[in-house]
Amino acid sequence: GAITAGAHMGMRSLLSYQRGEEAAADRAAINYLNATGQSAKGMVETFRRLQNETMFVARHVDPYAVSHPMPADRIAIIEPLARASPHYGKTDPPALDARHQLARAKLAGFLDRADAITRRYPPSDTSLPARYARTIQMFRFGDRTRAAAMADDLIRSQPGNPYFHEIKGQILLETGQPAAALPSLRRAVSLAPNAGLIRIMLGHALVASGNNAALDEAIRELRLALQREPEAGDGYRQLAIAYGRKNDRGQADLASAQAAYYSGDLQTARGLARRAQGSLPTGSPGWLIAEDIYNQRPRRN
Template identity: 80%
Template sequence: MMLRKTSTRIAAAALAGLLALGTVMPAHAQSIPPGVPLIRDTEIENLLRDYARPLFRAANVGGSQTNVVIINSRGFNAFVANGRRVFINAGAIIDSKTPNELIGVIAHETGHIAGGHLVRLREAMERAQIMAVISMLAGVGAVAAGAAGGRSVSGVGEAAPGVLTGGMQVAQRSLLSYQRGEEAAADRSAITYLNATGQSARGMVETFKRMQDQNLFAVRNVDPYTISHPVPQDRVQSIEPLAKASPHYNAVDPPALIARHDLARAKLIGFMDRTDAITRRYPPTDVSLPARYARAIQMFRFGDRNRAAGMADDLIRAQPNNPYFHEIKGQILLETGQPGAAIPALRRSVALAPNAGLIRIMLGHALVATGNPAVLDEAIRELRLALQREPEAPDGYRQLAIAYGRKNDRGQADLAAAQASLYEGDLTTARGLARRAQGSLPSGSPGWLRAEDIWNQRRTPN
């Protein structure tokens, strides 16, 4: 599992996103700092893609440009950004007890994408701003007219705040009403897509019921016209009859999917929670595979790292062909300063999951970290293959730069370092390295042209 922060541009897109399960207005979301922390993990990303792919097809929003991104946050939330990315908090994955619950969340977000809600929300925000400005100008006119009509200055001054803010409140409520309508539409669309794919909407209902229980006291005294989403109890009342009317309401998740879901939750819990919380969730009496997975990661983070590698071996004995158990063993060994020992596990993981660019990057990292010149060519080969799958992975370019540097290939080393900086959002450094790379690369070569592209960048990618 890899953690990284997005470039400022991704962060800005996220801030403009439609927060579908939270209660935060996009205008208020600007408090989120630039550099949204993401989780990159092949196992979990593949699971989410398998959840999302049928829904995207049903909504006719499929294709390589639509994907699911994991945010490193324990809160339960999901939202759409750029009209093609679904952002899901790790907490939503952890708290979804079944695949169907999380599939319901993705179905709801698919409704936002298919409905073009992000574009329409921006238009609604512009209309609300115009309404607020008109109301403010009208208020100023009313205040001026009052003063010209002979009202006392003090009287006009006391009335002014109410006159000026009243129009702004009307504009805000209009926007909030619009958002609540879009949320309700996304709920209905979600049920349509679930029906089209032969899946139950029971998970959606259960999610909103859980939110209803959690928010029972929080929303008791809240004016429903001043929030951006329908309150959970209203959503339950709206979608439960539709869900129960579906012929697929009693459909159940396949056992293999449940097993993958439980492992993904265990992995996130192992990497994200405190050691006491992990032990409470998976006590020693729990000998299930997810519990053993979480405890191996817990041991890696908080205990005896050598023992953690042995616990990973135990997982491998249980499922020898699970690439992610070999991956976790390789990660444990690599991050405990044993890159040579990590290589066989990572090679096996790559053999079992040849399309997993992130795992290949880890293998390339291990090869570079050995300091053995004899494996540099293999490291470069693995990293270049990985970057074909993960063309925006800074870690891959960083390791590639080190490998080329050790081979005294300054042009390729500077080019790789430039790309690492580019995808980390550091455009100034990226452009400087790209210009330096051009001094060592043959003019007009593919590498030289790529460096020229970076030099000409005016904004970071993503």
């Protein structure tokens, strides 16, 4: 009984700490919104909606046995702070709202089922976000040739949007036309140079094009991308292929080890890391990265 009580108290202490961290994060969010001149009204409304959705369940929940403060408690803390802000009644600029709507459309297009996308963005909705979502829907579930034409229509509507060029490049890449995808992906990267995942796609297309003269460009793009997305396993896989085609065995094995490591296959990663060290100069940056991977041990539960 004493042992069980001690464990119970320890867990409650941990949960109390986590609730404190969440409450601090809520207050920090208010501060960040104030500092950037944005309203926290949406944050308050989100927690109020969450409170309504959990109203009946919350009556049976021990508030001291959860990792997050109850929605009512969070509202009690943040609503006075939000209402005290001079920006509380401020609406978002139209350009920011337009970007948000496009982001929502992209998420729906890639994550929802076809019928759910149609319900959210019916054919009668001719807005740019709806057309974007339907382009992705056509790419995932319909005629990919038609999807490419729909992407062209998006680009004509907004030529400076990198994500419209991205979807055109992705459609071409995933329909076995990597060389044709390059202009769209290069344009997307030029418009969004900090978007690491688009650079990885460009690197993938360069590798898949089969043009050995493009391997140095592929390696450069992939390395730049992985500075932004250091845990992107696919980036390391493409990098391994590029180095392999250049007969750089050490760098190819190292990139393969990193791909396996970030994919959660530690055993394979350690084996490839040790093999990479056999080809890399001892003490070089790549050798040291391989040593770090090799020295990793599985986590024990």
